[in-house]
Amino acid sequence: MADERKETVGVGLIGLGVIGTGVVKVLSRNADVIEQRLGFGLRLVRVADLDIETDRGVDLDGIHFDRDASALIADPSVDIVIELIGGYDVAKGFILEAVAKGKHVVTANKALLALYGKEIFALAAEANVDVAFEAAVGGGIPILRSLREGLAANHISSVHGILNGTTNYVLTEMERTEEDFEVVLKRAQELGYAEVDPTFDVDGIDAAHKLALLTAMAFGAELTYKEIPTEGIRGLAPIDFEMAREFGYRIKLLGIAKCRRDRGGNERIEVRVHPTMIPAGSMLASVDAAMNAIEVRGDAVGPTLYYGAGAGEMPTASAVVADLMEIAREIRRGGAGPVAPLSYMPDHLIAKPLVPLGELRGRSYLRFTAADRPGVLAHLAGALGDQGVGIESVVQPRGVEPGACVPVIVLTHPADEEALRRALEEVDRLADVMAPTLVIRIEEDL
Amino acid sequence: MADERKETVGVGLIGLGVIGTGVVKVLSRNADVIEQRLGFGLRLVRVADLDIETDRGVDLDGIHFDRDASALIADPSVDIVIELIGGYDVAKGFILEAVAKGKHVVTANKALLALYGKEIFALAAEANVDVAFEAAVGGGIPILRSLREGLAANHISSVHGILNGTTNYVLTEMERTEEDFEVVLKRAQELGYAEVDPTFDVDGIDAAHKLALLTAMAFGAELTYKEIPTEGIRGLAPIDFEMAREFGYRIKLLGIAKCRRDRGGNERIEVRVHPTMIPAGSMLASVDAAMNAIEVRGDAVGPTLYYGAGAGEMPTASAVVADLMEIAREIRRGGAGPVAPLSYMPDHLIAKPLVPLGELRGRSYLRFTAADRPGVLAHLAGALGDQGVGIESVVQPRGVEPGACVPVIVLTHPADEEALRRALEEVDRLADVMAPTLVIRIEEDL
Numbered sequence: 001m002a003d004e005r006k007e008t009v010g011v012g013l014i015g016l017g018v019i020g021t022g023v024v025k026v027l028s029r030n031a032d033v034i035e036q037r038l039g040f041g042l043r044l045v046r047v048a049d050l051d052i053e054t055d056r057g058v059d060l061d062g063i064h065f066d067r068d069a070s071a072l073i074a075d076p077s078v079d080i081v082i083e084l085i086g087g088y089d090v091a092k093g094f095i096l097e098a099v100a101k102g103k104h105v106v107t108a109n110k111a112l113l114a115l116y117g118k119e120i121f122a123l124a125a126e127a128n129v130d131v132a133f134e135a136a137v138g139g140g141i142p143i144l145r146s147l148r149e150g151l152a153a154n155h156i157s158s159v160h161g162i163l164n165g166t167t168n169y170v171l172t173e174m175e176r177t178e179e180d181f182e183v184v185l186k187r188a189q190e191l192g193y194a195e196v197d198p199t200f201d202v203d204g205i206d207a208a209h210k211l212a213l214l215t216a217m218a219f220g221a222e223l224t225y226k227e228i229p230t231e232g233i234r235g236l237a238p239i240d241f242e243m244a245r246e247f248g249y250r251i252k253l254l255g256i257a258k259c260r261r262d263r264g265g266n267e268r269i270e271v272r273v274h275p276t277m278i279p280a281g282s283m284l285a286s287v288d289a290a291m292n293a294i295e296v297r298g299d300a301v302g303p304t305l306y307y308g309a310g311a312g313e314m315p316t317a318s319a320v321v322a323d324l325m326e327i328a329r330e331i332r333r334g335g336a337g338p339v340a341p342l343s344y345m346p347d348h349l350i351a352k353p354l355v356p357l358g359e360l361r362g363r364s365y366l367r368f369t370a371a372d373r374p375g376v377l378a379h380l381a382g383a384l385g386d387q388g389v390g391i392e393s394v395v396q397p398r399g400v401e402p403g404a405c406v407p408v409i410v411l412t413h414p415a416d417e418e419a420l421r422r423a424l425e426e427v428d429r430l431a432d433v434m435a436p437t438l439v440i441r442i443e444e445d446l
Numbered sequence: 447m448a449d450e451r452k453e454t455v456g457v458g459l460i461g462l463g464v465i466g467t468g469v470v471k472v473l474s475r476n477a478d479v480i481e482q483r484l485g486f487g488l489r490l491v492r493v494a495d496l497d498i499e500t501d502r503g504v505d506l507d508g509i510h511f512d513r514d515a516s517a518l519i520a521d522p523s524v525d526i527v528i529e530l531i532g533g534y535d536v537a538k539g540f541i542l543e544a545v546a547k548g549k550h551v552v553t554a555n556k557a558l559l560a561l562y563g564k565e566i567f568a569l570a571a572e573a574n575v576d577v578a579f580e581a582a583v584g585g586g587i588p589i590l591r592s593l594r595e596g597l598a599a600n601h602i603s604s605v606h607g608i609l610n611g612t613t614n615y616v617l618t619e620m621e622r623t624e625e626d627f628e629v630v631l632k633r634a635q636e637l638g639y640a641e642v643d644p645t646f647d648v649d650g651i652d653a654a655h656k657l658a659l660l661t662a663m664a665f666g667a668e669l670t671y672k673e674i675p676t677e678g679i680r681g682l683a684p685i686d687f688e689m690a691r692e693f694g695y696r697i698k699l700l701g702i703a704k705c706r707r708d709r710g711g712n713e714r715i716e717v718r719v720h721p722t723m724i725p726a727g728s729m730l731a732s733v734d735a736a737m738n739a740i741e742v743r744g745d746a747v748g749p750t751l752y753y754g755a756g757a758g759e760m761p762t763a764s765a766v767v768a769d770l771m772e773i774a775r776e777i778r779r780g781g782a783g784p785v786a787p788l789s790y791m792p793d794h795l796i797a798k799p800l801v802p803l804g805e806l807r808g809r810s811y812l813r814f815t816a817a818d819r820p821g822v823l824a825h826l827a828g829a830l831g832d833q834g835v836g837i838e839s840v841v842q843p844r845g846v847e848p849g850a851c852v853p854v855i856v857l858t859h860p861a862d863e864e865a866l867r868r869a870l871e872e873v874d875r876l877a878d879v880m881a882p883t884l885v886i887r888i889e890e891d892l
Contacts, residue, residue, distance in 0.1 A: 338776075
């Protein structure tokens with residue numbers, strides 16, 4: 001692979017969609033600064049995409065451009081393969097094909113890595129090549145490098161991330177305009193902030209993919225995407241934002257991962273994605289629109305936070321090209337980089353037990369949808385009290401139109417999730433309760 | 447230097463003060479996670495300090511501890527030398543002695559690097575050793591790595607940093623308590639947030655040292671510490687915070703560096719440290735107490751921000767040990783790391799002309815100290831108008847005790863710094879004006 005005499009390192013790009021086009025732009029427009037930092041150049045020698053017709057507004061003169069990804073991977077002038085087609089099987093196939101040919105790989109494919117990372121990284125280590133993926137989490141934010149190297153001397157205790165720009169945009173807009181979820185989502189789709197099928201984003205799946213990678217890197221825990229309890233933002237209504245403001249909170253879809261040591265020194269991982277109320281004055285609460293931010297706490301460094309655009313053509317391309325530059329340096333040195341891709345050496349990346357959701361403890365915001373008749377509050381309070389869930393405050397919002405249904409808002413004292421779950425099962429069976437209760441967890445310590 | 451067979455990499459520490467003690471703690475308490483991430487251990491083999499009597503509450507059993515820094519540097523079991531004594535001549539001597547002996551160096555000494563970095567890095571490159579300094583800017587925040595690697599594919603356009611924890615603590619407290627600067631500073635000194643001699647912090651010198659390093663790394667500009675226009679926070683009064691709040695701003699001591707390209711494509715650097723009003727809703731405005739944050743904008747990535755503790759025993763030690771880990775990996779590979787210390791290859795780290803302060807253009811907050819008599823405002827407005835400085839609004843704060851002196855607050859329209867300077871010279875000569883006018887620049891676009 002290494003050829004010390006070459007003036008440039010050769011790059012092949014599979015997938016000329018939005019991000020791929022951004023990569024072409026960055027490599028061309030910023031060739032000067034890339035070379036000034038590296039001491040040599042990166043050269044895009046080949047691009048493969050099924051669509052070779054559409055004009056992407058980038059100049060591909062002198063670059064071999066066809067549909068043949070396998071030929072790109074086999075091309076001896078390609079030292080690093082960029083995979084930007086997304087999805088599972090085909091992308092995985094190309095990545096493993098590149099690895100088998102001794103090519104380094106850069107990808108932004110969080111879904112693939114969250115599910116198949118273990119296998120992919122093992123094969124890459126065997127082949128002595130890098131699989132780099134800074135762009136997979138937080139777009140252009142160098143969060144993975146920071147976890148892997150900048151904070152490497154720390155026992156990480158927690159990660160709290162706004163990991164999905166689409167949902168943060170929708171939440172910010174719902175708060176600002178006091179409109180319903182569906183109205184705001186539709187506008188986000190028209191503006192290109194949300195996909196036609198928004199499921200991956202609004203149901204928290206994309207955030208969970210990213211959280212799986214962060215959790216592994218923070219705690220040396222095996223990738224556990226499938227086990228991450230995940231709730232999206234579909235259930236939220238304008239009144240929840242109004243109440244949050246009154247209580248001094250903002251609502252964010254957070255990916256949360258914490259490491260807890262029991263008395264025997266054994267580590268257990270607490271991990272989940274859900275809408276969360278966080279103090280309005282916290283750094284994370286200031287993160288608006290489609291921006292992302294990740295707060296990471298370490299035992300030495302304390303709280304740190306990383307903020308930036310979590311998606312989009314150019315920010316994501318910024319991260320892809322940063323990975324290319326790092327790998328290109330390693331190619332000059334004749335091998336793969338010395339830093340473990342998931343931050344811990346493979347034999348220290350071990351399965352760590354998850355804390356069952358029921359054991360979590362915290363305060364919650366509850367919105368009951370109750371019949372507007374006397375005695376309802378007593379029934380609700382009774383059901384909560386039966387399970388030991390203490391009530392901190394109850395609010396019956398003003399300005400609600402009189403009718404059969406009214407919202408009743410309860411802030412609980414700290415309670416076990418299991419007790420809360422049992423209480424809500426009981427509540428939702430009450431004749432007075434007209435719809436499932438909405439729960440938003442409160443994270444106080446941010 | 448490299449010895450592939452060694453189980454651990456040997457570390458020598460010069461300077462067992464607050465940060466040095468933190469490094470001993472991190473290396474010992476976090477030895478497990480350090481080894482799990484590296485695949486091998488770091489071993490502190492030797493410590494040198496003039497004071498070998500004081501108990502620092504750390505266990506130095508089995509570690510050679512004496513006053514002899516030169517013997518430490520010469521010790522063949524020491525692969526990496528940590529310099530944490532601070533100051534100029536002695537520290538520089540030890541660093542160059544280590545470099546001459548082929549030892550890698552880790553330092554937190556921003557003052558030294560801002561002044562003598564060019565010489566030090568050149569000698570290190572010649573000797574094929576690393577001089578790492580993540581701890582020199584932003585304490586535990588991995589900001590230098592992020593600039594050097596995470597954002598390496600970008601033309602950086604601006605850096606805005608809250609770079610000094612002491613001043614940010616004082617500003618936050620002045621805002622919260624509405625007390626005078628001297629009162630808050632005294633409390634900060636009692637609490638250990640400020641030094642007995644606070645000059646380096648409150649006059650902006652420490653921030654300017656850090657800004658010099660950031661500017662070099664962001665723009666490939668030679669270190670220019672001595673040329674950075676620097677104003678501290680001594681002139682601020684409680685009324686300034688009250689006014690800032692009314693106008694929707696917060697006051698922060700910012701280090702600001704921007705890169706401007708003229709029509710010929712030539713780059714000029716705008717760089718300065720001064721108290722600044724920034725929008726209350728911006729991320730930087732949310733940074734309170736002794737925390738630091740740096741906002742960096744790149745042409746591909748857009749705005750990004752990095753937040754954390756900018757000083758203190760353990761956060762700074764976190765950065766020092768991160769550098770040790772990176773260098774230790776390189777030692778295993780037989781040389782220095784491939785990344786240029788100031789982000790650009792030495793031949794691309796060139797002197798770039800500074801934009802003269804007078805050419806800067808922006809809005810300003812002015813606090814005049816005027817005699818309480820009729821016609822004063824007309825004189826002030828006249829002096830500003832004569833120089834073409836437009837007035838956006840004038841406020842005569844309520845609740846001021848009647849007397850000979852009153853504050854008059856003016857927000858200007860965008861104006862050239864040079865015009866403003868001339869106007870203020872004229873104003874401060876007016877018989878009605880009883881004290882020099884306070885200027886706080888406004889940065890709108892954050």
